[in-house]
Amino acid sequence: MDWQDSPEQAQFRTEVADFIQARLPERYRSGDENSDETQTTGWQADRKSNDPSAKESAINWADALAEKGWIAPHWPKEYGGAGLSVMEQFIYNQEMAKADAPPVGGMGVSLLGPTMIVHGSEEQKAEHLPKILSGEVAWAQGYSEPSSGSDLASLQTRAIRDGDDFVINGQKIWTSGAQYADWLFALVRTDPEAPKHRGISFLVMDITTPGLTVRPIIDMGWQEPFNETFFEDVRVSTSNVIGEENRGWYVGMTLLDFERSGISGAIEYERTIKELIEYVNSEPENDIKTRDDFESVRHQIADRYLEVNVLFNFAFRIVSMQNSGMVPNYEASVNKMFGSETHQRLARTGTKVFGLYSNLWSEENEYAPMRSLFTRDYVRSVPHTIFSGSSEIQRNVIATRGLGLPRG
């Protein structure tokens, strides 16, 4: 066991860190002057922004990464990726997260591209992959429906064949970033008679196709990270099916099986807990340490610090397994569950520390401790245990797939 880099790993880490230091646009550098909004909506929103400086930052950052071949570090070289090893990808992700640098390419890079590389035809790859790598096209994912959340395979959006086209009717929901996307990949029902997993196809389409409407959902934090997407007689060529017709469920699951270590969450929470500790220790005006409940507060802070360390180890485990040729099983579910629950506990502890001041939402208020970060995180961490497989679904997966307990 070794928690340190090998000399080669250390060298690659320095290369990545130096690159980010040299090329990351000012807009994305951490610091009080940059708004939290910028950090969360990131690159995908900026590239469509009306603010020319935001747009320029997004383009410059994509260009800088493209020069190194680092927009898609995990894609094979033959498709324009960097072909980095598992460990190099991990280090790359770690350094990007440490610098709070926005990933470029969104769902196209992380999900659609890798799936198309496995299941797409040569024509499909030639048409779509270069545009993802150049930052020209951003993708959104249309899986969930109002009546198909955790039970995704029950989805009902219908695609009926009409000559060389499918005609799609129905509704998707939680289509993240669709308002900034150019293309959509979706799971649609192409055979309603078949068992539910076997009548689904994986379709890609231009998001401006007539009949397709994207409507942002305002969330409880006054943000619009998600959308509803409506399909009214949307015509999409049958050549836009990825993989075999009616095998779309399995094509889609390739994406979900694309295991991620969750290292960026661990790094974000570490940064947050360290900032909280620094605040508690150094704020000259504050009297947190003289409060009657401070003993409880400091133990909560210590607990959060411990949990972040445990989360780091879970992330390290995934990459260690992959690096030695093993395929993680329940381990990725552990990371998602534990990471999201740690996030919520951290937000709770932060709001506890600041007491009444945790009412403050605006990061600019002069009374706001730590830019009201915990107040907003307290609200914004709520979806974390719900999206991408809720904590309950993760526990089901751990128990059944991981531990072999019988399905209910």
Add this chain to the structure above:
Amino acid sequence: MDLGLTEMQEMLKNGARDFLENECPEQLVRDMEEDEAGYSTSLWEKMAEQGWQGLLIPEEHGGAGFNFLDLCVLLEEFGRALVPGPFMSTVLGGAVPLIEIGSEDQKAEFLPKIASGDVIFTLALTEPSARFDEEGVQCQASVDGNNVTFNGVKLFVPDANVADYMIVAGRSEKGVTLGIVATDQDGVDVTQLQTIARDKQAEVKLNNAQGQLLGVEGEGWEALAPVIHRYTVGECAYMVGLAQMDFEISVDYAKERVQFGRPIGSFQAIQHKCADMVTDVDGSRFIMYKAAWAISTGQSDEETQMSVNMAKAWCSDATRRVVAHGQQIHGGIGFTKDYKIQLYFRRQKRAELSFGDADYHRELVAQQLGI
């Protein structure tokens, strides 16, 4: 970065598992609960043949010269098998302080005998105050040349009933002072305590007990730091193995036990407990090994101290959650003496309390964070 075991460590682990499945079955664990000595001399000798008592001891003193992380791989297996007896007290409470601060003569005198299984050691650290800090050491020590005389009471001394020697922490006018005390003298009076884990802990009354000075008079507390670090992480390794086994037994039971016409493991209420158990066991394992790694590779004092405190804080709580779920999953059968799951439940508490529980170590973490 790599969180896997080396080939050698895999061999050590698999070898130990096979050995202990044969040599330390559940019946032996139960027998030793009611045995006066609390350990099997034949198992003790076989363990010495495996080289385990001497695993950490340098080759020049008859040991195998492995590192501390290797020992933790072995201790995880000990926890899994609930190995009873004075192994941890001898190795972590005896061999470790001798290796760390013993004179060349003391190393030559004792280490080969520990490695061969000929002597049993223990560490007499805690007193009726039950504190783990320097203030807890109040037993009187008076030094005369290389000899030290102890007067006082040591409490919760593991395996004192069978130990040939104990390393005693006392206090002279210069501060905490350590000595190696033979137990076969009139000044050492051992009274066994009945404990939750039915292990052997004792009250030890020292009445002009004579010993050899270990290390430097007045510098004993600093000298104990690496010993306490290792013993604490060793307890974590034992808890990890114990919790892993409790978890495996519970999952197996959940697959077999049928109620309402189906295995209870098909109910999500049970499944989610099992998912939480594996999360806690795995989390404990890596935070423990990180501390073992910090010790083995000589990371900075600050990093080592922090990682030890984090490991004990986390493992103490997390493994308690595991064994509590284990009991709940087993329902009524779980709280009978005949069924095995309670063996783990009771031993987890012993290890949780040893060298400070989660709150104690969480406090030390908070102090190091400066809050």
